[in-house]
Amino acid sequence: MLPSPSFSRTIVSMDTFVTIDIIEPDSAQAAAESVERAFSWFSEIERRCSRFDLDSEVMRLSAQIGSPVVVSELLFQAITFALSVAELSGGAFDPTLGGSLEARGFNRNYQTGETVDSGLRTAAVATYADVVLDPVGSTITLLRPLILDLGAVVKGMAIDLAALELRSFENYSINAGGDIYVAGHGPDSDRWNIGLRNPRQPDQIFETLRVSNVSVCTSGDYERRSGNGFAGHHIVNPKTRRSPPAIASLTVVAPTAMVADALGTAAFVLGPRRGLRFLERQGVEGLIVSPTLVSHETKGFSRYRQ
Numbered sequence: 001m002l003p004s005p006s007f008s009r010t011i012v013s014m015d016t017f018v019t020i021d022i023i024e025p026d027s028a029q030a031a032a033e034s035v036e037r038a039f040s041w042f043s044e045i046e047r048r049c050s051r052f053d054l055d056s057e058v059m060r061l062s063a064q065i066g067s068p069v070v071v072s073e074l075l076f077q078a079i080t081f082a083l084s085v086a087e088l089s090g091g092a093f094d095p096t097l098g099g100s101l102e103a104r105g106f107n108r109n110y111q112t113g114e115t116v117d118s119g120l121r122t123a124a125v126a127t128y129a130d131v132v133l134d135p136v137g138s139t140i141t142l143l144r145p146l147i148l149d150l151g152a153v154v155k156g157m158a159i160d161l162a163a164l165e166l167r168s169f170e171n172y173s174i175n176a177g178g179d180i181y182v183a184g185h186g187p188d189s190d191r192w193n194i195g196l197r198n199p200r201q202p203d204q205i206f207e208t209l210r211v212s213n214v215s216v217c218t219s220g221d222y223e224r225r226s227g228n229g230f231a232g233h234h235i236v237n238p239k240t241r242r243s244p245p246a247i248a249s250l251t252v253v254a255p256t257a258m259v260a261d262a263l264g265t266a267a268f269v270l271g272p273r274r275g276l277r278f279l280e281r282q283g284v285e286g287l288i289v290s291p292t293l294v295s296h297e298t299k300g301f302s303r304y305r306q
Contacts, residue, residue, distance in 0.1 A: 016177030098147025
């Protein structure tokens with residue numbers, strides 16, 4: 001049986017375009033059904049984990065302080081992973097910054113265009129240490145008033161779960177607003193060619209990587225700018241509550257998108273030198289571009305150019 005033409009579909013989810021491409025599947029129907037299941041993870045995770053929906057599970061949790069709350073397995077896993085990265089990074093990554101991000105103007109629901117006001121008062125001193133997990137009862141207790149923001153975790157989580165739905169295919173890609181997972185090879189190569197944007201001229205390619213069976217996630221200071229009179233962008237240093245100024249873009253290559261995205265956010269806050277050391281300790285590769293377009297990279301990153 002001859003293979004079907006390459007299958008491609010795009011939806012809007014998590015405030016970005018999400019595209020899945022399958023290279024010449026044996027069955028177009030099987031591809032369509034698998035892609036539908038893959039996209040359903042984005043909807044499910046957004047429904048449970050979005051800070052921009054007051055009815056989401058994570059926002060209902062954020063409204064309950066001091067008492068154990070039973071949560072779904074999906075939300076429990078997302079928060080558990082976020083807290084583990086917070087520990088590894090010494091607090092450079094912190095999922096309790098939702099209140100600060102809301103105050104900076106990052107509180108608009110992309111589906112409705114409406115500003116989301118949680119009405120929750122948050123403690124300025126709250127940190128990830130104020131989130132207590134009970135794996136036995138699948139409960140989470142918030143010790144101080146805070147809003148959980150899982151943006152640097154759940155998009156990668158959705159990509160990884162979507163990839164599991166596509167594992168019967170050999171060659172495919174999932175691209176969620178620049179956070180990418182690729183398997184096998186692309187249409188014109190033995191691997192996939194991934195272009196990294198120039199952070200100061202976003203319509204130009206700064207670097208091209210050749211990768212397979214990995215995730216490539218990039219964070220940039222150009223992506224989302226603050227509102228409400230605040231300077232900076234959507235990545236915030238938990239200690240200073242300001243956007244780190246030393247990095248224009250940071251790309252991480254890792255086995256999964258959830259790992260790449262979260263570790264990249266932590267490294268962005270840590271800065272070029274400490275950030276690269278952090279990535280190397282975690283066994284992943286990274287490229288950091290300064291505001292003046294000077295590149296810094298981990299020792300093994302160059303293999304992705306070959």
